[in-house]
Amino acid sequence: MTLTVRQFPCLSDNYGFLVRDDATGQVACIDTPDADAILAELDKAGWGLDFVLNTHWHPDHAGGNNALKAATGCIVIGPAEVSRIAEPDHVIQPGESFMLGETEFEVIDTGGHTLGHISYFDAKDHIAFVGDTLFALGCGRLFEGDAAQMWASLQRIAAFPDDTTVYCAHEYTAANARFALSVDDSAPLKTRAEAIFALREQGKPTVPTTIALEKATNPFLRAPLLRPDIADPAEAFGAVRAAKDAFKG
Template sequence: MPITVHQFPCLSDNYGFLVRDEASGQVATIDTPDAEAILAKLGALGWTLDLILNTHWHPDHAGGNATLKAATGATIAGPEEVTRIAPLDRALRDGDTIMLGETRFDVLDTGGHTLGHISYHDAADGIAFVGDTLFALGCGRLFEGTAEQMWASLSRLAALPGQTTVYCAHEYTASNARFALSVDDGPALRARVDAVFAARERGEPTVPTTIAAEKATNPFLRAPLLRPDAATAAEAFAEIRAAKDSFKG
């Protein structure tokens, strides 16, 4: 049976994700940006939290762990780096699997934003939760990792099937779109940007996205095409990432 994903805004620009395995009724939260908002959504849905899956240690992703653990008794799993701010019941690393009822999540190393960042791929349902590694038309800042590490992580995600639904953790798409237009003027990007701006004008989310959409229009995944003179793909990515870091548009 499939999973149900309930997405909702929280904090200033985060998304919360509650995931229910329909076969068992077990429920997970992907990250814990706002414990009170998550508890309120659980109550409104009539769901009971069984599992917390962290992508990385930043407070807007793991800061609600202790409150949710105390309120629900949920098991907490995530990369070892999460212990910098909260305890874990199970440390996860690349190649591990973790089950939510009958739903299997494969753990992917997607470091770069932080050194230990991981993503969760539900291959059976064609869904990936990617935290702050990949955004709609963007990618995470390199707070801890290198451009080579992040390019490897983005390439790993880009290798997933094109129809994979990608849940990224922030509503950054309009800002990302303005930058994308500064480095790429292709018709596919322009059409997508128009759709993004229209959606935001209507107050609609631009998350989730798909791997296919990002490969077609995301300047970070397209870096080697946009910077063909770079010595390596990672260097092309580094140039685009540096341009985004200084972009004032």
């Protein structure tokens, strides 16, 4: 393992992530939900901050960019849409790579939640930071994109190796589990939901997850199986996403 990840809660239900390339000591934070919380975690770790890597422009993901840059002198990198809230120092595109010291992050197109949403994948260590595209047992709302775009994005993430550790940006898993149980009665899901509810009762995180676990239990990745009456996989996904949007459980 060449990458150390520190995960910590911030805001009401976000997670912050600090990543350190062990070979060089370079540090990045994935998104900036809360600048004060990130600075406190850096102080606790005894780390500096070299880079911000944004996934998308929403305030709970890029709202701390300017404060962190002022406090640390870090370089802000992200998709072009981040300029809607804070101008990045460097715009990065899907298909490019970013080197954090000796750790290479592939930049993946995961639009749908926002049109320009990206994810960062460390193929060597099998670690992915997926922002608000994929959640444990869930996926992001379609605020800007459509079902076809989000389904394609989810398939790119699902193509990562099964043992990939997936860091998603919110602790939504208990609510996601309640919805999942309303549309899927599979034994693996029931077992996982019980474990999730137990973890949350103890105040413990359900993030990170893995690609294998999501492929086995996430209703949005399983949409074509759950809606065999809909021939087009993207349309099946759209039907499940619409059901989640209307779910009151």
